[in-house]
């Protein structure tokens with residue numbers, strides 16, 4: 036199995052790009068944000084716990100998303116690998132992911148980091164709020180919180196993956212098709 040991570044701040048285009056990329060390379064796309072939103076709409080206890088945190092622009096506890104990932108790894112077997120979207124988001128999650136993969140003699144093959152400045156993040160999220168009715172996109176204060184959460188808790192993963200030699204950057208400014216073409220050009224070399 037191959038393990039790819041699509042990485043970047045909220046609004047960088049991870050979800051938009053991940054689905055077609057996963058299909059093209061026969062990977063299972065796993066978005067922890069989507070899994071959490073499904074729990075919320077089903078009204079599960081986990082969903083109720085996650086809802087308040089997500090609506091505040093905070094991260095849900097590491098163990099919650101790590102459990103979701105472990106479950107997904109066990110569930111999908113007839114794919115060439117996984118494309119993780121929105122996971123890992125903390126150093127603890129990245130280390131846990133490494134341990135999960137090392138236990139099977141595997142590892143992260145590549146991190147594809149979508150590069151976009153904070154100003155464009157805000158524009159894109161405002162646009163998505165209109166299209167998708169996401170509660171965590173609706174308020175400027177929550178969006179600001181998510182951007183700060185990204186810089187504080189998630190950005191340190193860049194150095195973690197650079198040191199492992201698996202970190203790659205893709206410019207995420209441009210049309211969806213332009214960015215998709217850049218990602219495919221990179222993935223074809225991996």
Ligand code: AMP
Pocket residue numbers: 045067068069071088089092093094095096097100120121122123124125128171181
């Ligand atoms: P996303 O759709 O990836 O932007 O995720 C939406 C929200 O779900 C995030 O702002 C977090 O509150 C939560 N979430 C998603 N993935 C994770 C993760 N790996 N760790 C912690 N919280 C997460």
